[in-house]
Amino acid sequence: MAVFPVLLDSDMALGSKHADVDDAIAILLALSESGLSVKGISPSAGNVSGEKSGANIDRLLRIIGCTVEHASFPSHTWDPSLWIYNRWAKQESSEIKTCFGNQMRSVDFIAAKLLESPEPLYIITIGPLTNIATLLSIYPESVQKIKAVYMMGGSWYTPGVDGGEAEFNILCDPEAAQFVFSFPLKIVMCGLDITKKRKIFPRDLSPWIDSGRPFLKYLAEVCISFMNFRALRDGYHPPYAFFHDVMPILALLYPEWFTFVPCKIDIDTDGEFVRGKTIIDVKLRGRQSFPHLVAKDVDEEKVLYYVVSKIMSAYGDIVI
Structure with a gap:
């Protein structure tokens, strides 16, 4: 298998109260893959504020004893009036480490990694596209060093936030997302149409709990705690x-598990009720090429089995 050099960009919440664990699972998966060479990790702002995201990434890497270089400070969203600031203000206040990572801004860190690399790098984004948009704005020459962007975000048909048109990562910063899609980049979008094909229930994580391994049990318990919190908050069972x-990572490594459709992707940044909606154009409509791919389908059971097994085999010996 070829080894893909990658940069990871994440709004990781694990370490914050009522945290979703999927960013952490994705980072752990990427670091465990022999087919990936992770050159760096940058925090973005989304699930939590960027300062918390950076501290959370640092904490996870320390727990597993990983020395991958990671930035400290994310770019600001392109629209300071966005609703996401209210979300962060309502989150619990907690003491944030002031010294973590390499003390670089994500945008400068990503640019340095790209421009210093002897070969183009893949960028995997599992949060809003703010850092990548800022990179392309400040360092437009870096586009030549990006092999492709594999992203989790957007949606073709599946409803997004509160049943609306927009998926969370895009809605966090629609202008930034649209700016990224306007560049001549190969972008592979793994949106809600595939990421929501398979719900993860507490029973699916029983191998981690039954293993008796502290770190695996911790991951399972935090994930189940988030499941219970959200179910109680939103009133379902x-x-x-x-x-x-995990989807963009696996889409890069195992494209045969996925069905992709060539398209042109844009983001609605004007509509009062559809702001942040992902617009998937699968017809030529005067364009000469299709620079983007959208994942339409996936073998969801294979993905679940692979992720649970891979994390179990790679991190069973971690002591916390």
Whole structure:
């Protein structure tokens, strides 16, 4: 198998109260894959504020003893009036480490990694596209060093936030997303149409719990806690979650598990009720090429089995 050099960009919440675990699972998966060479990890702002995301990434890497270089400070969203700031303000206040990572801004860190690399790099985004848009705005020459962007975000048909048109990562910063899609980049979108094909129930994580391994049990318990919190908050049963963020990693490594459709992707940034909607154009409509791919289908049972087994085999010996 070829080894893909990658940069990871994540709004990781694990370490914060009521945290979703899927960013952490994706980072752990990427670091365990022999087919990936992770050159760096950058925090973005989405599930939590960027400062918390950076600290959470640092904490996870310390727990597993990983020395991959990681940035500290994310780019600001392109629209300071966005609703996401209210979300962060309502989250619990907690003491944030002021010294973690390499003390670089994500945008400068990503640019340095790209421009210093002897070969183009893949970028895997599992949060909003703010850092990548800022990169392309400040360092437009870096586009030549991006092999492709594999992203979790957007949606073709599946409803998004609160049953609306927009998926969370895109809705966090629609202008940034549209700016990224306007560049001549190969972008592979893994949206809600595939990430929501398979709900993850507490019973699916029983191998981690039954293993008796402390770190695996910790991951399972935090994930199940999030399932229960969200189910109670939103009034449904039984509790479940999704492993959204593993999808772009697996799409890069195992494209045969997926069905992709060539398309042109745009984001609605004007509509009052559809702001952040992903617009998938599968017809030529005057364009000469299709620079984007959208994942339309996936072998969801294979993905679940692979992720649970891979994390179990790679991190069973971690002591916390």
